[in-house]
Amino acid sequence: MKHAGMTSIVQNTTRLVAGFIAVFAVYIALTGHLSPGGGFAGGVILAAAAALVLLAFGGRRTQAVLSEGTCHVVDAAGALGFVAIALGGLGAGVFFANFLPLGELHRFASGGTIALANLAILVKVGAGLVGVLLALAVYGTARYVAAERARGESPDPFLEI
Amino acid sequence: MGIELLVVALLVFMLIAALVAVETSDLLSAVISIGAAGFALSAIDLLVGAPDLAITQLVFEVIALVLLLCVVLTRRDTSVTQPRDALRTGVALLACGVVLVIVFFAVGGTDGRGALPPFGDPVLNHGPGAVVSPGVSAEYLARGARETGAANAVMAVLLDYRAYDTLGEATIIFVSILGAYAILRRVGRRAAARKEEAAP
Numbered sequence: 001m002k003h004a005g006m007t008s009i010v011q012n013t014t015r016l017v018a019g020f021i022a023v024f025a026v027y028i029a030l031t032g033h034l035s036p037g038g039g040f041a042g043g044v045i046l047a048a049a050a051a052l053v054l055l056a057f058g059g060r061r062t063q064a065v066l067s068e069g070t071c072h073v074v075d076a077a078g079a080l081g082f083v084a085i086a087l088g089g090l091g092a093g094v095f096f097a098n099f100l101p102l103g104e105l106h107r108f109a110s111g112g113t114i115a116l117a118n119l120a121i122l123v124k125v126g127a128g129l130v131g132v133l134l135a136l137a138v139y140g141t142a143r144y145v146a147a148e149r150a151r152g153e154s155p156d157p158f159l160e161i
Numbered sequence: 162m163g164i165e166l167l168v169v170a171l172l173v174f175m176l177i178a179a180l181v182a183v184e185t186s187d188l189l190s191a192v193i194s195i196g197a198a199g200f201a202l203s204a205i206d207l208l209v210g211a212p213d214l215a216i217t218q219l220v221f222e223v224i225a226l227v228l229l230l231c232v233v234l235t236r237r238d239t240s241v242t243q244p245r246d247a248l249r250t251g252v253a254l255l256a257c258g259v260v261l262v263i264v265f266f267a268v269g270g271t272d273g274r275g276a277l278p279p280f281g282d283p284v285l286n287h288g289p290g291a292v293v294s295p296g297v298s299a300e301y302l303a304r305g306a307r308e309t310g311a312a313n314a315v316m317a318v319l320l321d322y323r324a325y326d327t328l329g330e331a332t333i334i335f336v337s338i339l340g341a342y343a344i345l346r347r348v349g350r351r352a353a354a355r356k357e358e359a360a361p
Binding site: 028032033034035036037038040041044045047048051055068072075076079082083086095096098102103104105106110111112113114117118121124125128129131132133135136139 | 212213215216217220221223224227228231306308309310311312313315316317319320321324325327328331332334335338341342345
């Protein structure tokens, strides 16, 4: 039985931390209209959480939970959501018009469509980057392990994911 | 003035890091130098008052560094055996010098007589041809909060005034991710079709 990913110290720390990083990513995205941040930054932070899980548990175990295909569907859904917000503006007059009530400044419920657009971009960028990371991890290590085997060497068990 | 000096120092640091990344024979050092240049860039973003950009740059730099490190460590190809010749390094340094001189004359000091506007007073403050004053940038700041309801002026511009540009940005990311999926597909469509034909 080959060991997958890193040591149990890293794995347990990841179990503790990864969820908080993901929540922080959502926070950064949803308060983009109040403080520095936004959908792009949130999406990249979400991808960082996924990279942590990937490194700690290995590509195969991560893929069992979340596959590239799922990521791709969610990615496309986020993109469609952003376009839907733009089309909603078109329904109210102009493409990308801010058709929702603007609300009170400095409150969470303000900015009209901006928070929704940030959410769509978070989903889009996050799912897209996570999917690419998954694809890269699985593709790269599969190629490397196969090449090592072909040369008659036993590959590093750390990479056997 | 203090911020300008800091920015210039960081820019010089980035130049040196980029040169090291190109010229070093050790792949690991090259990757770390690229990372150093990226972190310096996010520090510059913070200094000139663009925290939104700094956050994204910083996190993305970490992910890119981890990815590149994984590639370098997996390949185990830590050295380029061919030694670098001094001529190439000399030419690279000379090119950097020429670029620096051109930039110096283009900026033309900080009094705004050069091709570039003075530091801290961007072209958008004045509108096209510096005729309209205040320009669109001042308008965004003055009316953004009232018209969009967003306290963060960056988001007011990014997702309301210039949302169409952001749609283009999102499209670029979407297409590049599609390309990555296409390249990283483990079984090509033709190979899969051939396998299916052979199976029954």
